[in-house]
Amino acid sequence: MGRTPVHVAMYSGGASSAYVAYLMVRKYGSENSILLFTDTLWEHEDNYRFMYDVAEYIGLEITTRVDGRTPEEVFEQTRFLGNSRLAKCSSELKVKQTVIFIEELRLKGYEPILYFGIGPHEKHRKDNLTEFYSHQALENVETRFPLIDLNLSDTDIKSIIENEWKIQLPAMYKEGFSHANCGGRCVRGGFNHYKHLYLTWPHKYREQEEMEEKIREMLGDVTILKKKDGTSLTLKKYREQIEQSLEDGEAPVEEEDSVPCVCVYA
Numbered sequence: 001m002g003r004t005p006v007h008v009a010m011y012s013g014g015a016s017s018a019y020v021a022y023l024m025v026r027k028y029g030s031e032n033s034i035l036l037f038t039d040t041l042w043e044h045e046d047n048y049r050f051m052y053d054v055a056e057y058i059g060l061e062i063t064t065r066v067d068g069r070t071p072e073e074v075f076e077q078t079r080f081l082g083n084s085r086l087a088k089c090s091s092e093l094k095v096k097q098t099v100i101f102i103e104e105l106r107l108k109g110y111e112p113i114l115y116f117g118i119g120p121h122e123k124h125r126k127d128n129l130t131e132f133y134s135h136q137a138l139e140n141v142e143t144r145f146p147l148i149d150l151n152l153s154d155t156d157i158k159s160i161i162e163n164e165w166k167i168q169l170p171a172m173y174k175e176g177f178s179h180a181n182c183g184g185r186c187v188r189g190g191f192n193h194y195k196h197l198y199l200t201w202p203h204k205y206r207e208q209e210e211m212e213e214k215i216r217e218m219l220g221d222v223t224i225l226k227k228k229d230g231t232s233l234t235l236k237k238y239r240e241q242i243e244q245s246l247e248d249g250e251a252p253v254e255e256e257d258s259v260p261c262v263c264v265y266a
Contacts, residue, residue, distance in 0.1 A: 003111035010098070011035040011062065013047035014180045015169060016117030016147060018054040019157045023146045024115050030060045034112075038097040039066040040089065044183040046171035053167045065097040071182065072211050081215045081222040082187035089187065095136060102137045113142045120151045175200050187224050194225065194235065198242055209235040 007028045009021035025033045035055055055062050071089035075081050082089045098114075105112050114133060118125050126145050133141040147157070161167050172180040176196060179186070184197045184204050198205040212224055212235050223232035 003106060003109055005032070006034060006105060006110040006112055007032055007115060008034045008036050008101075008105075008112045009115045010117070011037045011051065012117065012181055013037070013043060013051050013170060014117065015158050015161055015173070016119060016154065018050070018117075018161065019152070020115050020117045020146055021054065021060070022058050023150075025058045025060055030058075033060055035060055035062045036098065036101060037062050037064045038094045039064055040093045040182055041066065041068075041070045042182040042185055044170065044172055044180065047180055047183075050167070050170045050180075054161075054165075057165055057167060063101075065101055067093045067097055069093065071185070071187065075211075075215055076218070079219060081212065081219065081224065083222070083224050084188050084190055084226045087188050099136050102141060106139075111142075113144060115144050115146065117147060118145050119147045119154055119157075121153070123148055191225060191227075191238070194238060195242055198239055205235070205239065209239060212236075 007024050009017060009024050011017050011021055021033075021035055035051075037051065051062060069077070069092070071082060071087075071093065074089045074092045078088050078092070080086075080088050102112050116126075116129060118129070126143075126148060130143045133143050158169055158173070162169055170180040172184065177184060177200075178193070184201060185208050186193065189197070194205065194208075197208075208224070216222055216234070221232070223234050225233045225235065225238060227233060
């Protein structure tokens with residue numbers, strides 16, 4: 001006897017995952033749907049308000065899974081500083097918790113189908129995630145990407161949420177961040193992300209800088225930021241460059257941003 005399908009929205013606290021959850025529940029019903037949120041404990045407080053507002057709007061409670069560690073604690077315990085190319089915080093706090101939840105559902109006789117908030121401008125990530133989740137759990141996991149199928153853009157989704165649902169978007173969007181995960185401290189954010197973090201919330205940048213310095217004392221010459229040519233730059237040095245450029249009346253240095261980590265969708 002086969003397992004009963006259950007539809008699981010990878011609920012990240014961002015607009016795209018919220019709209020995917022809405023589409024999923026509308027198509028399959030709340031009785032066959034789950035909102036799965038894997039909490040890193042670094043999320044901006046307004047993300048929680050947004051997630052609960054959306055959950056109430058679509059009529060489904062949030063299912064939360066939490067490892068209990070912050071990304072900083074993961075870096076310390078694994079002796080590996082997450083950076084713009086590899087983030088163990090994502091694999092430990094997000095992916096592992098998702099895989100555990102998948103197997104819990106299977107033990108109860110359900111077969112989960114995962115829904116991701118990837119838009120049409122990121123079709124290349126669809127194959128990566130499909131391949132990724134075909135190997136993480138004990139058996140292959142089906143993945144779906146409704147926003148690609150419907151050709152819905154980020155702008156369209158945010159407009160629907162604000163103007164039709166009458167739900168205020170997460171504060172981080174209002175502050176100009178491209179995604180709302182980890183309270184701005186995403187280690188895979190890239191140079192432009194960290195420049196924006198410093199200019200918007202310098203205290204948050206300093207928290208990340210202090211964390212990096214602490215872990216450098218443990219592990220040596222490791223950094224969060226990596227340049228396009230493969231060289232590294234500490235957050236302290238990058239802050240000094242930004243401050244110098246502002247003092248000189250010049251635009252802060254630009255660098256190509258990294259691809260967002262899986263946290264944006266998980």
